[in-house]
Structure formats: structure tokens, C-alpha cells
Amino acid sequence: MSKKISTxxxxxxxxxxxxxxxxxxxxxxxxxxxxxxxxxxxxxFPHRFFNMGIAEQSLMGTAAGLALGGKIPFASTFAVFxxxxxxxxxxxxxxxxxxxxxxxxxxxxxxVGEDGAxxxxxxxxALMRAVPNMIVLVPADAVxxxxxxxxxxxxxxxxxxxxxxxxxxxxxxxxxxxxIGRAHWLxxxxxxxxxxxxxxxxxxxxxxxxxxxxxxxxxxxxxSTLKPIDKEAVLAAAQESKALVxxxxxxxxxxxxxxxxxxxxxxxxxPLKRVGIPDTFGESGSPDELMLKYGLTAGDIKKAVRExxxxx
Amino acid sequence: xxxxxxxxxIEFLQEKARLIRRDIITMIGKAGxxxxxxxxxxxxxxxxxxxxxxxxxxxxPDWPDRDRFILSKGHAAPLLYAALARRGYFPPxxxxxxxxxxxxxxxxxxxxxxxxxxxxxxxxxxxxxxxNGLALAARLDGRDFRIYVLLGDGxxxxxxxxxxxxxxxxxxxxxxxxxxxxxHLQIDGRVEEIMSPEPLPDxxxxxxxxxxxxxGHDFRQIIQAVHHAWETKGRPTVxxxxxxxxxxxxxxxxxxGWHGVAPKPEEVERALAELDVRQP
Numbered sequence: 010m011s012k013k014i015s016t017x018x019x020x021x022x023x024x025x026x027x028x029x030x031x032x033x034x035x036x037x038x039x040x041x042x043x044x045x046x047x048x049x050x051x052x053x054f055p056h057r058f059f060n061m062g063i064a065e066q067s068l069m070g071t072a073a074g075l076a077l078g079g080k081i082p083f084a085s086t087f088a089v090f091x092x093x094x095x096x097x098x099x100x101x102x103x104x105x106x107x108x109x110x111x112x113x114x115x116x117x118x119x120x121v122g123e124d125g126a127x128x129x130x131x132x133x134x135a136l137m138r139a140v141p142n143m144i145v146l147v148p149a150d151a152v153x154x155x156x157x158x159x160x161x162x163x164x165x166x167x168x169x170x171x172x173x174x175x176x177x178x179x180x181x182x183x184x185x186x187x188x189i190g191r192a193h194w195l196x197x198x199x200x201x202x203x204x205x206x207x208x209x210x211x212x213x214x215x216x217x218x219x220x221x222x223x224x225x226x227x228x229x230x231x232x233s234t235l236k237p238i239d240k241e242a243v244l245a246a247a248q249e250s251k252a253l254v255x256x257x258x259x260x261x262x263x264x265x266x267x268x269x270x271x272x273x274x275x276x277x278x279x280p281l282k283r284v285g286i287p288d289t290f291g292e293s294g295s296p297d298e299l300m301l302k303y304g305l306t307a308g309d310i311k312k313a314v315r316e317x318x319x320x321x
Numbered sequence: 322x323x324x325x326x327x328x329x330x331i332e333f334l335q336e337k338a339r340l341i342r343r344d345i346i347t348m349i350g351k352a353g354x355x356x357x358x359x360x361x362x363x364x365x366x367x368x369x370x371x372x373x374x375x376x377x378x379x380x381x382p383d384w385p386d387r388d389r390f391i392l393s394k395g396h397a398a399p400l401l402y403a404a405l406a407r408r409g410y411f412p413p414x415x416x417x418x419x420x421x422x423x424x425x426x427x428x429x430x431x432x433x434x435x436x437x438x439x440x441x442x443x444x445x446x447x448x449x450x451x452x453n454g455l456a457l458a459a460r461l462d463g464r465d466f467r468i469y470v471l472l473g474d475g476x477x478x479x480x481x482x483x484x485x486x487x488x489x490x491x492x493x494x495x496x497x498x499x500x501x502x503x504x505h506l507q508i509d510g511r512v513e514e515i516m517s518p519e520p521l522p523d524x525x526x527x528x529x530x531x532x533x534x535x536x537g538h539d540f541r542q543i544i545q546a547v548h549h550a551w552e553t554k555g556r557p558t559v560x561x562x563x564x565x566x567x568x569x570x571x572x573x574x575x576x577x578g579w580h581g582v583a584p585k586p587e588e589v590e591r592a593l594a595e596l597d598v599r600q601p
Binding site: 035056057059061062064066067069070071072073074075076077078079080082097098100101102105106107 | 385431432433439440441442443444446447449450451452453454455456457458459461462480481484485487488491492
């Protein structure tokens, strides 16, 4: 757990690897290639990289056209622009015709940090989850991000890949196998299962370890595919634990917490606490400061676990 | 060929255009909703493309080297469907299923349901960027197909059109030919009064395009303009086609009210009677 690397960095490197394996892979960016790390691919395969300028609608539409032409386009920009600025293009030109476009959005959530609310996507998962035909992936670390890139390329159809700016602990070894639609059990727990995604998975592990010291059995389930969500895993968690906690770097509206709540409400009502950004925009600050202020620390997860057990 | 297009070809295209106009009126009348005005204004452009200019094979709609047509102004779906049916992509009888539950002929084109439809469109402004992507893919693969896009003049108010216009020129996509169906009307009134896109030729020229202005109902001019586009290297071509909304049906011509209203049965009959005698 000592090594830290951002999922965007893993994405950038994986693209180069993928580019060598599959000629159909092309990459588009909207003037953020240094930040999204598509610059690595651009350097290696200049003729297969298209900078569309600061024009996200054109970015998504052009990616759709490249997919129609038999390519596997990865379109990158910040999550807030990919899903907000170009929502209609993603919906109508990519998802509706079910084109083989991979939307790899970096700088998701509030860990964007100092840039502030205009650049912090708190609602991208809610938006993408509601779009028919869209696969939504939220890798937890660099190993999973790399594999998610390969899995997305292999899958035929639109994929939203949510990536982060901040360096995060590497939790998986090279023997890990990511699969679209399958959650990964990091740990089983009799008292509470924390279902987490993205940067919150490492924090959930930390919370789980601490709580074990208090005599609680707390599981951690990495829900790296938000859609289609691994319903069986959610129900298994509900079966094995007394209560559940979700943890996501996203608004508590419409993301992982909502998806889990929907399943529980219909199939197996259980006490649930959602850790996430309350219904609010972010602000400027360091990622750590923001995680603290908006309730996204291991401490917040621990608090939620203790509280949800009281409901039981 | 230029200037001496034979009469036989023109008469052949005029007859196809007449049939397509009949189909448009009939299918929208039957559907009880749809967009006749902007379908009728683009008839000669789409007819010239599908029946003379484009390299397509209706028996093999997925042929990788086919030319592509993207109807960016997706509400003119009846025009596209009629052209595809008359060109042999599917039986013309199916036109009567337009807008009905379960039909392949969706209110706006759905490329997943109907062979020959290259791209799902309807939300305006998106077709040109898709054409750009196709052109880039073709260039990577060394394929020489051409991509034609039909834009509405009202549609040019969408900012995305200009993002894509910039990109087409930046990447020197000379396989792209865009038509502007310049019928001067949009839902709320005259385009120039709602939000003027003029001066159109200057705008496109400033974006690096080859610009031609023609009468969009004159087959000779359409064909010559496209031939000019074929000869143009290093930049995309836009053909600004002066058209009449509702063209070919006297009571629909240049009437804003016929943008998105279906003709009643007696109006269908009147329109078809006109189309049977009158050369548009």
C-alpha cells in the first residue's frame, strides 16, 4: 500500500500499451492531454491522436464518427466537461446509436482540488448511470484502471471510465483480474459491509482495519462497475452483514449509494448509510482538505459504520 | 460533363424527386405527424446524391467503401426514408409505418434499426462532427469514400456546427461535402429574424471552407457543385443551397406553419394531385 499512483496516470500508460496491441485504438482530447495523460499516446502514435481543441461537443461527435468508421476511440477530457458540457452528444451521438466510444474522463470528484467547483464533477456518475446503453466503470487504483482500459476496449459499446487526478494507493497486485459487471470482495464482514468505488476503496479498507481493532467485522466490496451493477454481490453483502455503508467521491444523489439503495429497497431492505458529497458543489482547497470538509475520510466511513449498526 | 448533363439524366432525377415528394406527403399524412416543409426543401439534393452522385449498394448497405450521407437535420427523416426506399434499401410500402410503434422508421433517424441510415440524428448540430470522425477513420484506413452532410439553415445556430466546421478545416477533410438547405424558415419564423446566420458564405470561408452557392432545386447546379467539391483538395466544401421550404406543394411553399405539421387527408389529396401534374 506504500506506492501511490493516480488512475489517470495508469490510463495514459495503458493507452500506449493498448495502442501497440490494437491498431483500431485512436485517442481524442480537448486540449487537456497533459492532464488526462493522453499525451503519452499522442507522442507514441501521433497520427492516431486527435486534439479537437477546447470543443467538447465536437470531441464526442468526432469520436462517434470514428467509431462508425470501425475505430475504437477513447475520448478524454475532465469528467465535468465530458458529462456536463457534452451530455447531449454523449446521449444522442454515442449512447443512443450504441457506438463503440470509450469516454475516459479524468479529474472526477472533488479531489481535483484547487481548481474549485467549476471543475469538480459531483454528479457525473448520476448522469452517466441514467443513460441507456452506457457502461460505467470506476476503478479504485492504478492496477484496476489499467485493466479497465483493456476491458473497455474489448467490450463493444459505449463505456464511461471515471478516473482521478490524485495519487491513490495501489491496492491490487498484478494477479488481480478486473471484469466488467463484477464487484470484487476485498474482505468479508459479518457486521457491516462497506461498498465503495474509486478513491474511497482504499479508505474503506483503512476504516475496516481500524474497526476490527474495535471488535467489529467489517467487509469491503469494491464496486468498480457502477453499471451494470453487480446485484448479486450487493445482495450477498446484505445477506452476510447486518447493515451496509456505501462510500463514493460523488454526490450522495444518483451514484453508488443510490444504486445500492435501489437494490436493497426492492430486494432486501437493510440499514444503509451513504458516505458521499452532500447535495452541494465543492470549492477550492487541497484534495485532503476537501475530503475532510466534505465528509470523505476513513473517519467518516467509520462513523457511518458505527451509526448504521445502531439502526440495526 | 459540366454544362452538358444530358436531359435524360435530369428527367430521370426529376421523376425520382416527384416520387419522393409523393412519399413524403403520403407518409407524413398517414403518420399524422412529422416535418413536411424541411423534407420537401431538400428533395433535389438528396435525390441527386442517392440516384446519381453517391457510390452506394442498397443490397450491401454495410459495404465499407460506400459513400456516406448524414442527415444532420434529422427531422427531415421522411425525405431520407423515401430516398432509401426508392433506391431499394427497403420496400416503399414500409414508408407507411413512419412514427408507428415498433417501426424501423423512427420519428428521427435511428441507424441501429434501418439499413442505409448512417447515423442517428435529431438533436440538431451533431452531424458534421460525426462526419469529421468518419473522414478521419477513412484517412487512417486509406479508404477513399466521401461523406455528405445535410444541414438546416436554422441548425447553423447550434454552436457545435461551428466547432465541427473549424475541425473539418483544421484536419483538411476534403472528403466532406456539406449542404446547407437554406430554406430561410425555422419553427418560430424566418431564420434571419430569429437568429441570423448571415453572411453564410463569408462565415464558412472564414472557417477555411470551399464555398459554393447554388439553386438547391436545380439538379444541374447540384451536380456541378458536387463535382467541384470532388476536385477541391485540402479543405472541405459547403454548398449553400437556396431552397424553398415545402417546395412542390403550392400551399406549403415558404409557409412557416408547415415546419412540423402533418397534412390532413384532404390536404394530402390536394398535394398529391399537384405533384402528379406539376414539375417542381
